[in-house]
Amino acid sequence: MNQIQRFYGSSIGKKFVVAVTGVILFGFIAMHMAGNLKVFTGNTPSGVPHIDEYALFLQTLGAPMLPKMMGLWIARAVLLVCLVLHVVTVILLSQQNRRARPIPYVRSEKQAASVASRLMMVSGLVILAFIPFHILQFTTGNIQIGNRTFVHGHVYSNLYGGFSVWYGALGYAIVVTLVGFHLFHGLWSLFQTLGLDNPDRNNKIRAFSVVFSVIVTIGFVLVPLAFITGLMPSPVDYDPSLLNQINSTSNH
Amino acid sequence: MRIRLQIWRQASRDDSGHMDTYNLDGVNPDMSFLEMMDHLNEDLTKKGHDPVAFDHDCREGVCGMCSMVINGQAHGPKQGTTTCQLYMRHFNDGDEIFVEPWRSQAFPVVKDLVVDRSAFDRVIQAGGFISNHSGPKPEPNSILIEPEVAEQALDAATCIGCGACVAACPNGSAMLFTAAKVSHLGLLPQGETERYPRARNMVKQMDKEGFGSCRNYAECEAQCPKEISIAFISRLNTDYLKASLVEPKDRRGKMKSQ
Structure with a gap:
């Protein structure tokens, strides 16, 4: 316990926590983006959109060993812990940094620091504020954007509604672009913090970070873009029992 | 003019x-x-x-x-x-x-423009040295060092301790200085013995002095008059993580059978 306390008490220890939680959160972001692309793959033969089916798969994660929703809640708990650790640790580090320079420079000229690296706090805070909003819009349905009524589990229809108005689509696109900026610096930075970057692989690690931040951003932006431009077919009502059938077939 | x-x-x-x-x-x-x-x-x-x-x-x-x-x-x-x-x-x-x-x-x-940089001296005192014995010295050529390693250690050793890294860093971090010192000693056989305690103690002192934390801006490298690479910061991170999570192992003592 003492060892953990000493470790977390140091600036490098805190950076390590930010980096490791960052990896886990990045894993989630990448999976989330890939999952979203299911909106483009159409419907099952019975007429259920693939993304609705995918949402059900997430709810029955770990089935039949785990009861419905349990696997999902475990994942949510892990992500929440990571997010809290990530944010709290960054706040502690920022406080340390602010104390380190009580009097600012009259003139300050940057030579190396990238725009993304200097925007980490801005992009981070916007993402943090967006998360509860996003959950209230697309998971619980408490916030409604557009005219379409939220139906639990009918992801395609909910997306169609949420992205049917320009501000819903644009706001989402701006936030995910900031996610891309956050990853652009964060992905490379975590390798450096974990001591894995070296001059001989620096180019590869930076290329990896650029490619992944761009892929994630594009993957996320495609969804609202496709809906707002009217490229996506309007949702067709289907019998909710069809979903249950999929559920029971996947369980046995 | x-x-x-x-x-x-x-x-x-x-x-x-x-x-x-x-x-x-x-x-x-x-x-x-x-x-x-x-x-x-x-x-x-x-x-x-x-x-x-x-x-x-x-x-x-x-x-x-x-x-x-x-x-x-x-x-x-x-x-x-x-x-x-x-x-x-x-x-x-x-x-x-x-x-x-x-x-x-x-x-x-x-x-005016004069600052008190004794914080760096205290970081050095915390571990920026090697413990040498005072007896007869070994023949210098008896310790072989790979040229690449020697060059790398010398790259780190070019640090003149001016504090430009701290001044340049948007966070006022002293990581480049500490990393250069930890690396130039830790890379060479004479300093290898105390590699991990050195990293632990110097980082501890660095934090205690009130420097900021590293956000990997690389501003220090760009403004360092000796152009010391942030690769040494990566190396310090490795050393510190090992020193805190793996290294302090005490394997002496008795064990019970079962």
Whole structure:
């Protein structure tokens, strides 16, 4: 316990926590983006959109060993812990940094620091504020954007509604672009913090970070873009029992 | 050359300080920046004003004493040089030049542009050394070191401890300095023995002195007069993580059977 306390008490220890939680959160972001692309793959033969089916798969994660929703809640708990650790640790580090320079420079000229690296706090805070909003819009349905009524589990229809108005689509696109900026610096930075970057692989690690931040951003932006431009077919009502059938077939 | 200087003036540690403007005539383009400051001080002294206090010693770029943030950059706009090796020909006639001290909680301003950098001494005292025995010395050539490793250690050893990394870092972090010292000793066989305790103790002292944390801006590398690579920061991170999570193992003692 003492060892953990000493470790977390140091600036490098805190950076390590930010980096490791960052990896886990990045894993989630990448999976989330890939999952979203299911909106483009159409419907099952019975007429259920693939993304609705995918949402059900997430709810029955770990089935039949785990009861419905349990696997999902475990994942949510892990992500929440990571997010809290990530944010709290960054706040502690920022406080340390602010104390380190009580009097600012009259003139300050940057030579190396990238725009993304200097925007980490801005992009981070916007993402943090967006998360509860996003959950209230697309998971619980408490916030409604557009005219379409939220139906639990009918992801395609909910997306169609949420992205049917320009501000819903644009706001989402701006936030995910900031996610891309956050990853652009964060992905490379975590390798450096974990001591894995070296001059001989620096180019590869930076290329990896650029490619992944761009892929994630594009993957996320495609969804609202496709809906707002009217490229996506309007949702067709289907019998909710069809979903249950999929559920029971996947369980046995 | 004629220039306009905006210089930080602060009478003592307790004074709040302010920027003062000076117009300076007759600046020779071949003057070093410090010679220009001498020129200004002569002027000020003749007029009966208090000259601008600034640190300097060797004036050939190796001692690490000169410490000025010139136009928002540690040691001025020229890369890979100390203030003393910066010449007035690097500026234009009529330029306005801002001169400020290193800004760091750990480096309190003593007077004008002079800061107290003893925080670095205390970081060194915490582990920036090797423990040598005082008996007969081994034959120097008996310890073989790979040339690449020796070169890498020497790259880190070029750190002159001037503090530009702290001044340049938006967070006021001393990671590049600490990393250079930890790496130059830890890479060589003489310093390998204390590699992990050294990393642990120097980082502990570094944090205690009130430096900021590293956000991997690489601003330190860009403004370091010796162009020390942030690869050493990566190496320090590895050493520190090992030192705190893996290394402190005590495997002595008895065990029970079962």
